[in-house]
Amino acid sequence: MEKEIDILSSVIQRRRSIFPPSYTKEEIPSAIIEQVLESANYAPTHKLTQPWRFIVYRNEGKHRLGEEMARLYKEMTPEEQFLQKKYDAIVDKFDQSSCVIALNAQFHPEILPEWEEIASFACAVQNMALTAEALKLGAYWSSPGTITELGEYMELAPNEKCFGLFYMGYHNEAPRLAKRTSMAQKVKWVED
Numbered sequence: 001m002e003k004e005i006d007i008l009s010s011v012i013q014r015r016r017s018i019f020p021p022s023y024t025k026e027e028i029p030s031a032i033i034e035q036v037l038e039s040a041n042y043a044p045t046h047k048l049t050q051p052w053r054f055i056v057y058r059n060e061g062k063h064r065l066g067e068e069m070a071r072l073y074k075e076m077t078p079e080e081q082f083l084q085k086k087y088d089a090i091v092d093k094f095d096q097s098s099c100v101i102a103l104n105a106q107f108h109p110e111i112l113p114e115w116e117e118i119a120s121f122a123c124a125v126q127n128m129a130l131t132a133e134a135l136k137l138g139a140y141w142s143s144p145g146t147i148t149e150l151g152e153y154m155e156l157a158p159n160e161k162c163f164g165l166f167y168m169g170y171h172n173e174a175p176r177l178a179k180r181t182s183m184a185q186k187v188k189w190v191e192d
């Protein structure tokens, strides 16, 4: 049997952002989406605030969110910079994905500073990304400027904020190596 650490390292290192043009349009069963979401719930969370809040968009709901994102792009882009191609590409991205998960965080300012909640929330999203990789799903975290305007559409509470969209789909992309500089440049050891 493969050692647990080898399996873990392999999933961590293999995980890549996989974008909708590589998705096959094969439907992800809801039980598999739930498995990805369940992993989020095991992220570390100071004071157990568990700040991750997700909305799963599929089928017609996903298509409608795509149209809303395209509409927001048009609304927020000066007329002379607007590109119909980009507008259409936004709608296509949603249609090409099997599901899109809104990545929302809930804040508890009376208990914790915002940064701790965002850190915990990002750990939850990484758990989802690693689980997606282990399930051979393509996924990526998208953070377009328009996400700041989604509160009303998603009916977010005043203490909730959208930090991105998590696109998912089965894919046909060949493995890609991560682009990273060496860890040695990023760590200092102090031993005496």
Ligand SMILES: Cc1cc2nc3c(=O)[nH]c(=O)nc-3n(C[C@H](O)[C@H](O)[C@H](O)COP(=O)(O)O)c2cc1C
Pocket: 015, 016, 017, 018, 140, 141, 142, 143, 144, 164, 178, 179
């Ligand atoms: C908070 C966050 C936001 C991101 N937003 C975007 C985005 O808007 N568009 C995009 O193409 N990639 C986005 N990414 C993915 C990064 O581009 C990607 O992680 C990076 O290129 C490294 O590639 P890898 O994920 O395959 O290792 C985001 C990643 C994070 C963590």
